[in-house]
Every structure is written in C-alpha cells, then in structure tokens.
Amino acid sequence: MGCDETRWLEPRELDTWLAFVAATTLLDAELDRQLQRDAGMPHAYYQVLAMLSDVPQRRLRMSELAAITQSSQSRLSHAVARLEREGWVRRTPCPSDRRSTYAELTEAGFAALEAAAPGHVSTVRKYLFDRLTPEQVGQLHEISKAVLSGLGIDPDATTMPTALAEAERRRHP
Amino acid sequence: MGCDETRWLEPRELDTWLAFVAATTLLDAELDRQLQRDAGMPHAYYQVLAMLSDVPQRRLRMSELAAITQSSQSRLSHAVARLEREGWVRRTPCPSDRRSTYAELTEAGFAALEAAAPGHVSTVRKYLFDRLTPEQVGQLHEISKAVLSGLGIDPDATTMPTALAEAERRRHP
DNA sequence: CTGAAGTAGTTGAGAACTCAACTCTAGCAC
DNA sequence: GTGCTAGAGTTGAGTTCTCAACTACTTCAG
Numbered sequence: 133m134g135c136d137e138t139r140w141l142e143p144r145e146l147d148t149w150l151a152f153v154a155a156t157t158l159l160d161a162e163l164d165r166q167l168q169r170d171a172g173m174p175h176a177y178y179q180v181l182a183m184l185s186d187v188p189q190r191r192l193r194m195s196e197l198a199a200i201t202q203s204s205q206s207r208l209s210h211a212v213a214r215l216e217r218e219g220w221v222r223r224t225p226c227p228s229d230r231r232s233t234y235a236e237l238t239e240a241g242f243a244a245l246e247a248a249a250p251g252h253v254s255t256v257r258k259y260l261f262d263r264l265t266p267e268q269v270g271q272l273h274e275i276s277k278a279v280l281s282g283l284g285i286d287p288d289a290t291t292m293p294t295a296l297a298e299a300e301r302r303r304h305p
Numbered sequence: 306m307g308c309d310e311t312r313w314l315e316p317r318e319l320d321t322w323l324a325f326v327a328a329t330t331l332l333d334a335e336l337d338r339q340l341q342r343d344a345g346m347p348h349a350y351y352q353v354l355a356m357l358s359d360v361p362q363r364r365l366r367m368s369e370l371a372a373i374t375q376s377s378q379s380r381l382s383h384a385v386a387r388l389e390r391e392g393w394v395r396r397t398p399c400p401s402d403r404r405s406t407y408a409e410l411t412e413a414g415f416a417a418l419e420a421a422a423p424g425h426v427s428t429v430r431k432y433l434f435d436r437l438t439p440e441q442v443g444q445l446h447e448i449s450k451a452v453l454s455g456l457g458i459d460p461d462a463t464t465m466p467t468a469l470a471e472a473e474r475r476r477h478p
Numbered sequence: 479c480t481g482a483a484g485t486a487g488t489t490g491a492g493a494a495c496t497c498a499a500c501t502c503t504a505g506c507a508c
Numbered sequence: 509g510t511g512c513t514a515g516a517g518t519t520g521a522g523t524t525c526t527c528a529a530c531t532a533c534t535t536c537a538g
C-alpha cells in the first residue's frame with residue numbers, strides 16, 4: 133500500500149540534527165546557569181534588559197519588546213512583572229494609545245545589566261565564538277537567517293536598528 | 306585606568322549571536338508546540354522515547370538516558386515519572402547494580418512514538434533542513450560538533466551507536 | 479454614533495524545569 | 509569487617525513558561 137509517505141531524515145541529516153539539538157540544549161542550559169548563578173536572572177530576562185538598554189529612552193512598548201525578544205506576550209508579561217518586582221524595569225502607560233504599556237529600564241536595571249554583561253559575554257565567547265573559525269561565524273549567521281525566514285521572521289528584525297524601524301513602520305505604514 | 310577588560314562581541318559576532326538565539330528559540334518553541342498539540346508531549350519527552358526506541362531491548366539505565374538526552378538526572382527523573390503515568394515507559398530495578406534503574410519503552414510508548422514521529426520529522430524538515438543547502442547541513446554539523454566539544458562532550462556521543470559504546474566502555478573500562 | 483472586530487496586555491492554572499537536600503547502594507582503604 | 513567516599517536516583521519547593529480566558533481600548537463600517 134502507499135503507506136508511510138513520511139520523508140525521514142537521511143543519516144547525514146539525523147547526525148546533524150542530533151548534534152544540533154544537543155549543542156543548543158547544552159549551550160542554552162550553560163547560559164542560563166551562568167546568568168542565574170552570577171546575576172540572579174535567566175537568559176530570557178537578560179535579553180529583555182539588554183534590548184531595553186539599547187534603545188532610545190531605554191523603553192519600548194510591551195509588544196515591541198516581545199517581538200524583539202522572541203517572546204510571547206504572556207511570557208513577557210510574566211517576565212516584566214518579575215523584573216519590576218526586582219526594581220529593574222518600570223511600567224508606564226502609553227499616552228497615545230491607552231491599550232499600550234511602556235516597559236522602561238530603571239537605573240538599577242541598567243546597573244544590573246552592566247554587572248551581568250561581562251560574565252555573560254565571556255560565556256558566549258567561551259562556548260561559541262572561541263570554538264568557531266571566522267568562516268564558521270559567517271556560516272552560522274547565514275544558517276540562522278535562513279531558519280528565521282522560514283519561521284516567517286525578517287532576519288534583520290533581530291538587529292536593534294532594524295527592529296526599531298520595523299516596529300515604527302508597523303505603526304505608521 | 307585598565308578597567309573594562311571584557312572582550313565584547315564584534316558587530317559580526319553580535320549580529321550572528323542575535324540571529325542564532327532568535328532562530329533556536331523560535332525553532333525550539335515551534336517543535337514544542339507541534340508535539341504538544343499533535344502528540345501531547347514536549348520535545349524533551351519525545352527525545353526520551355526516541356532514544357529508548359533505538360536501543361537494544363528498548364531500555365537504558367536512567368543515567369545513560371540522561372546523558373544521551375542532554376538532561377539532568379533530576380529533569381529525567383521527573384520526565385520519566387510523567388511518561389510512566391502516561392503508560393509509555395516502565396521503570397524496573399537493575400539486578401546487577403541496585404542503585405540503578407532501567408527505563409523501558411512500553412508497547413504503548415512505542416506506539417505513541419510511531420504516531421508522533423511523522424509530524425515531528427516533517428516539522429524539523431519544514432523549518433530546518435528544507436531551508437538549508439547540503440553544504441549548510443555539513444557546516445551546521447561541524448559547528449554543532451565544535452560547540453559540543455567545547456562543552457566537554459564527545460560529539461559522537463549524540464549518535465546512538467557510539468553513545469551506547471561510550472556508556473558500555475564507561476562501565477567496563 | 480453605534481456596534482463588531484481587532485489589538486494590547488494581564489491573569490491563573492497547570493506543566494516543566496532547576497537546585498539543593500536526601501536515600502540507598504557500591505567500592506575501597508585500612 | 510568498619511567506615512568513607514562516590515555514584516544513582518528521587519523528591520519538594522520555588523521559578524519560569526504555556527495556554528486559554530479575560531479586560532480594556534481602538535478602529536472602522538454603516
């Protein structure tokens with residue numbers, strides 16, 4: 133019969149897949165562990181602070197912030213609630229659209245980020261960039277962008293200047 | 306002063322890092338969503354069943370299983386508890402070492418895996434391998450192995466035959 | 479202006495994970 | 509043998525995340 137239409141992974145693909153899953157799983161765990169231990173926050177929260185720090189006025193609407201951190205609205209809402217309890221982020225209502233809320237990095241939040249950054253960056257170096265040749269960095273960039281576009285994401289939207297332009301354009305089309 | 310010894314990421318590296326984090330975060334979320342929706346299990350649990358299915362007798366010691374699924378012992382213990390409640394895995398004591406426990410795939414577990422596999426594989430294809438050229442698959446494999454070895458993992462240990470040999474050798478050195 | 483549909487954000491319940499503390503067993507020194 | 513250190517696994521508390529339901533506001537058709 134015409135059963136089993138599934139196109140399984142070829143051996144090369146399977147090996148690649150298993151290695152890729154293992155590498156990303158462990159790398160992510162390592163990043164979380166380092167940040168949690170040394171800075172008291174998981175990687176996802178670091179990203180929130182980092183994105184806010186890199187933006188004019190150090191504030192963004194919740195939905196913009198969710199978009200550039202690859203977070204669901206719900207997840208971001210819980211995250212910001214925690215960051216706010218910590219005193220690292222402040223929520224303020226948006227005057228022009230009263231549905232919206234600004235998330236704004238506080239001084240304490242900026243200080244926490246500055247304290248966390250060196251350890252985080254050196255972890256990223258240690259486990260990723262130090263192991264790769266310059267060509268491999270380029271390859272990884274291309275591969276990541278290819279995957280992103282497959283997920284319906286404009287690959288430039290993960291880079292701050294463009295991410296902002298995107299968000300801006302979305303509001304004033 | 307000689308402060309700020311941190312070697313920050315260069316622009317190329319930063320772009321690569323942001324794209325990589327975004328891609329892996331979203332890809333992982335997509336895999337979890339697909340499996341949770343269509344098979345009632347997260348990706349991590351799928352991996353447990355998949356690894357067990359691929360092994361003689363469809364059973365492994367908990368610690369071996371933890372190693373090849375990149376899981377902490379605690380995480381695996383919780384996971385297997387859930388899979389056991391579901392009737393997909395059975396725990397049996399190991400006679401030769403009474404500290405150890407076997408996790409064994411049940412018939413129902415095998416059936417659940419068989420039912421889940423096509424959808425999972427086609428998601429992996431759709432969002433990863435379909436977007437990559439054959440060269441990029443090779444590059445991704447090399448990059449993943451480089452990262453794994455940086456994490457102190459033998460990259461071959463994610464491939465089943467070798468993973469078993471490793472575990473075997475560890476027991477009878 | 480009214481109401482329908484869409485957008486922004488929050489909330490609560492439950493699932494999954496982390497960390498540290500714990501039990502039980504093995505292997506080894508003496 | 510006795511005691512000591514190490515290994516295998518579990519547990520519980522606390523944290524983060526997901527999903528679905530919800531509120532509140534905006535936009536736009538008519």
